[in-house]
Structure formats: structure tokens, C-alpha cells
Amino acid sequence: MTNIIRKNPNTMPKPVGEYSHVTVIPPNSTLYTFSGQIGVDFAGNLVDDVHVQVENTFKNIRLALASEGLTAENVIKVNIWSVESIDWDHFYQEWGKLFAIKPSMTIAYVMALGLPEIKIEIEILAAKPA
Template structure:
């Protein structure tokens, strides 16, 4: 087994979104943990619009993955923290485009992030099979 495997066991309820309940990492894979990414632009500006922060956050995740020679297919776990309600229709469009493999995912609504203007933060864990 030299491939990341994603599963939704038939013995469990179906996921309520586009994610996998179980992700199996092959032996001898290299694991990568990434700090939570926020919606700053490459110029360091943070938009006030929640969805624009989501778009910038996915771009920052893509840049972080590229810096290690990885792609979204290498992502095995995603943790999402949001201080504002997520527009799921718009979010899911970006999610499915960015994560076609449906990694494992957790989302939480929280009262605050590191700075008051940050509306969403997304953290990933990735694996690179041998």
C-alpha cells in the first residue's frame, strides 16, 4: 500500500459533508503538519469579507503545500475554525474544487481567533507516501 486511502465505512453514518471518516496513511510516509492558515493576501492584506478570507486561505494552503512539493491530494486532515457562520454553498464549491479526495475534516465555530479581524483559520496535516 503506497497510496493514501480514504474511507467511509458502511458501519457508520454517512458524512454530513464532503469529507472522509477514515484516512489510512501508508507505512513509511512522511508526515507534514502546517500552521493554521488565515485569509491574508500575498501582499499581507486581510479582507473584511468572510468568503474572500476563505478564498485567500485556500490559496495560502496551496502555497504551503507547493513549498514542500505536495498537492491537496496529500492532505489527510483538515481542521477549520470560523468565528462567523459559513456560507456552505459557496464554501463547498471551493472545498470540492480544492479537495477532490475528501480528506478527514473537523469544523468548529469559535468566539475568536488570534486577531479580531480574522474570521476563519484552516489547518492541514499532509502525508507523502514513499
């Protein structure tokens, strides 16, 4: 679908997660930046359960991509911020529902996010080749 290239050069250590060290965007591509998505549902509810927040966050990412006619294949970078330890089994289960590709990624644990109820926030960048 896209000619975005994702790679892990053999001159670097193997990634410790489901990501690529390098993402190459073809010339003349359109770049999309999306605000960080949180686990709020369509009615505006934000439950305290971090697993539900993760699930809703990925749903919101799918909706944001679809609003621009994009899919997960267009994602070039993922930034993840969490206020508590991530349950990686659950996270990657939800991740796998969206991503077959491995975009570049950064993960950070932070003391707080925009509202005290928010446990995780995920920001994506995407590109649509010409």
C-alpha cells in the same frame, strides 16, 4: 498519485459533508503539519469580507502544499475554525477548486481566533508516502 486510503465504513453513519471518516497513511510516509492558514493575501492584507478570506485561505493552503512539493491529494486531515456561520455554498465552491478527494475533517465555531479580523482559519495535515 498516492496510496493514502480514505474511507467511510458502512458500519458508521454517512458523513454530513465532504469528508471521510477514516484516512489510512501507508507505512514509512512523511507526515507534514502546517500552521493554520488565514485569509491574508500575499501583500499581508486581511479584508473584512469572509468570502474573500475563504478564497485567500484556500490559495494559501495551495501555496503551503506546493512549497513542499505536495498537492491536495496528500492532505489527510483538515481542521476548520470559524467565528461566524459558514456560507457552505461558497465554501464548497472554493473547496472544490482544491480538493477532489475527501480528507478527514473537523469543523468548529469559536468565539475568536488569533486576531480580531480573522473570520476563518484552516489547518491541514498531509502525508507523502515513501
